Amino acid sequence: MLMRGTSCCAVKKFTPTKPDTQSADAAPPKGNRRNRHRLRAAVSKEKKRPLHEIILRDIESHILSGDWPPGQALPFETELAETYNCSRMTVSKALNQLVQAGLIERRRRAGSRVAQPRAQSAVLAIPEIENEVRSMGMSYGYVLLSRARRKTRKADICCFAASPRMTVLELDCLHLAGGLPFCLENRLINLAAAPLAASESFESVAPGPWLLEQVPWSNARHKIRAAAADARTALLLQIDEGAPCLVIERETSSGGSCITSVRLTYPGVRHELTASFTPTDNKVS
Amino acid sequence: MLMRGTSCCAVKKFTPTKPDTQSADAAPPKGNRRNRHRLRAAVSKEKKRPLHEIILRDIESHILSGDWPPGQALPFETELAETYNCSRMTVSKALNQLVQAGLIERRRRAGSRVAQPRAQSAVLAIPEIENEVRSMGMSYGYVLLSRARRKTRKADICCFAASPRMTVLELDCLHLAGGLPFCLENRLINLAAAPLAASESFESVAPGPWLLEQVPWSNARHKIRAAAADARTALLLQIDEGAPCLVIERETSSGGSCITSVRLTYPGVRHELTASFTPTDNKVS
DNA sequence: TTTTTTGATATGTCTAGCCATAATGAATTT
DNA sequence: AAATTCATTATGGCTAGACATATCAAAAAA
Numbered sequence: 255m256l257m258r259g260t261s262c263c264a265v266k267k268f269t270p271t272k273p274d275t276q277s278a279d280a281a282p283p284k285g286n287r288r289n290r291h292r293l294r295a296a297v298s299k300e301k302k303r304p305l306h307e308i309i310l311r312d313i314e315s316h317i318l319s320g321d322w323p324p325g326q327a328l329p330f331e332t333e334l335a336e337t338y339n340c341s342r343m344t345v346s347k348a349l350n351q352l353v354q355a356g357l358i359e360r361r362r363r364a365g366s367r368v369a370q371p372r373a374q375s376a377v378l379a380i381p382e383i384e385n386e387v388r389s390m391g392m393s394y395g396y397v398l399l400s401r402a403r404r405k406t407r408k409a410d411i412c413c414f415a416a417s418p419r420m421t422v423l424e425l426d427c428l429h430l431a432g433g434l435p436f437c438l439e440n441r442l443i444n445l446a447a448a449p450l451a452a453s454e455s456f457e458s459v460a461p462g463p464w465l466l467e468q469v470p471w472s473n474a475r476h477k478i479r480a481a482a483a484d485a486r487t488a489l490l491l492q493i494d495e496g497a498p499c500l501v502i503e504r505e506t507s508s509g510g511s512c513i514t515s516v517r518l519t520y521p522g523v524r525h526e527l528t529a530s531f532t533p534t535d536n537k538v539s
Numbered sequence: 540m541l542m543r544g545t546s547c548c549a550v551k552k553f554t555p556t557k558p559d560t561q562s563a564d565a566a567p568p569k570g571n572r573r574n575r576h577r578l579r580a581a582v583s584k585e586k587k588r589p590l591h592e593i594i595l596r597d598i599e600s601h602i603l604s605g606d607w608p609p610g611q612a613l614p615f616e617t618e619l620a621e622t623y624n625c626s627r628m629t630v631s632k633a634l635n636q637l638v639q640a641g642l643i644e645r646r647r648r649a650g651s652r653v654a655q656p657r658a659q660s661a662v663l664a665i666p667e668i669e670n671e672v673r674s675m676g677m678s679y680g681y682v683l684l685s686r687a688r689r690k691t692r693k694a695d696i697c698c699f700a701a702s703p704r705m706t707v708l709e710l711d712c713l714h715l716a717g718g719l720p721f722c723l724e725n726r727l728i729n730l731a732a733a734p735l736a737a738s739e740s741f742e743s744v745a746p747g748p749w750l751l752e753q754v755p756w757s758n759a760r761h762k763i764r765a766a767a768a769d770a771r772t773a774l775l776l777q778i779d780e781g782a783p784c785l786v787i788e789r790e791t792s793s794g795g796s797c798i799t800s801v802r803l804t805y806p807g808v809r810h811e812l813t814a815s816f817t818p819t820d821n822k823v824s
Numbered sequence: 825t826t827t828t829t830t831g832a833t834a835t836g837t838c839t840a841g842c843c844a845t846a847a848t849g850a851a852t853t854t
Numbered sequence: 855a856a857a858t859t860c861a862t863t864a865t866g867g868c869t870a871g872a873c874a875t876a877t878c879a880a881a882a883a884a
Binding site for chain 1: 835836838839840841843845846848
């Protein structure tokens with residue numbers, strides 16, 4: 255109310271490099287908008303990208319280059335709106351995405367500032383084994399080693415160990431790549447949560463893909479560690495006993511109750527997990 | 540243009556459970572808005588949470604519960620706007636957050652639908668080693684083993700190996716927890732990118748924290764694998780030669796040029812990486 | 825029959841405002 | 855001096871539209 259003139263949007267912004275050709279002072283909103291569009295296209299050669307993304311990338315580059323160090327206060331929304339000649343909402347959209355990416359922090363009266371670097375984090379992709387094998391250009395094979403129904407034990411992977419005894423289906427399977435052992439899978443399925451598993455043989459379909467079809471969605475917890483191959487593992491994976499293996503354990507739960515847990519054992523020499531992380535564009539590759 | 544009546548916002552929405560008390564047909568926008576606010580507070584007991592988040596959680600629960608299976612088409616934005624008695628933009632915000640979370644997919648003419656479950660992914664937190672040790676309630680120690688300036692070699696971690704020979708600072712250090720070896724660090728620092736490193740002894744400060752202060756921000760690539768300890772590693776970590784180790788390699792680059800690479804070797808038996816992942820609320824714990 | 829055109833439509837982007845809310849600092853009261 | 859009030863201010867949330875654009879399907883043209 256006080257600052258009517260500069261309130262939400264800069265109604266008129268004179269870019270130094272290219273003065274507005276049509277300087278009709280009280281131009282109707284439509285005409286003004288056209289002008290802005292043309293001006294934007296002329297100034298930033300990138301015609302296709304939406305404005306909020308241009309703003310995001312621009313600010314991101316200021317931060318990534320060290321131009322704006324951690325703790326640095328960003329211009330206010332209204333100022334940025336004027337700078338980019340757009341509405342406050344568009345700026346806000348860009349800034350909120352930067353908050354999500356962890357690059358900036360915002361507080362209501364205090365404004366926005368560049369965040370302090372946090373703990374290193376990474377988005378880790380743990381693909382379906384079949385896809386993983388095929389994407390390496392190798393043939394995929396699957397063998398069911400054992401299938402048994404039993405009660406949970408203390409030694410079981412965490413979520414099953416914690417809860418009182420429940421009936422689970424235990425599967426041991428071997429995934430092959432190019433005819434050679436690729437990964438050993440030890441799987442527990444909560445029969446209370448996925449009763450259909452009891453009538454599935456799992457001889458031709460691996461439990462992972464099967465479960466994906468059954469259980470709607472999931473929250474997952476992973477543990478990754480290195481371990482020495484025991485005698486049985488060594489035999490099955492055709493490696494030496496004591497050889498290092500990469501072990502990935504995953505518990506999948508849905509709404510508090512554990513659905514399944516799995517332990518994947520990869521020969522250490524043959525397998526590698528990769529993860530990449532960029533602040534804004536954090537895609538799982 | 541055709542569907543004027545139902546275009547953007549449902550101007551009037553009669554909730555079955557609570558018919559609108561003020562049924563002034565052409566109520567001014569302001570009064571109407573007040574009504575909506577009161578109505579919303581009465582219907583959904585959650586007063587504090589913003590509407591777009593309520594919508595997000597609501598749709599999320601439909602998907603997570605399996606009520607809306609993968610491939611299921613969601614109601615259109617306009618329909619949801621009517622359902623929740625809000626504007627299309629608010630619905631759009633919620634839906635776009637669900638896209639970011641990977642729960643739904645949207646296409647322009649086709650509408651929105653529940654996404655097929657993708658490759659398992661997880662947000663992996665790789666903390667600063669000192670914090671990691673201290674958070675376990677153990678004392679932290681740091682020892683610099685060697686410090687040398689040299690040219691890059693073919694055998695160096697990828698990004699350095701790829702580029703033509705450049706001058707790097709190579710550091711070997713040992714991190715201790717409770718007086719025992721915890722992690723072995725092999726670090727390369729690009730002296731062109733971080734020239735100040737040349738005049739830092741790294742005898743009292745580990746290169747990780749030091750670099751965080753120097754380099755503004757970073758994109759990182761990680762590789763995780765299991766490997767057997769070689770003679771030197773075994774000696775330094777006080778484990779047996781050939782014992783399994785968890786090896787984490789990280790390359791940090793900024794704007795295309797590699798800043799630093801690091802190989803962290805943890806004794807397999809003593810260390811575990813954990814990662815958690817929930818579709819929408821994916822926090823690094 | 826095949827290709828092209830055309831219209832319909834749902835989302836994508838953006839605007840120019842509105843009011844709410846949290847945080848701050850100054851003025852006022854206790 | 856301490857506590858309380860109060861105006862200020864920047865972000866948070868939201869609206870009621872507008873136009874843009876991708877895309878699907880049906881009609882028209884080849």
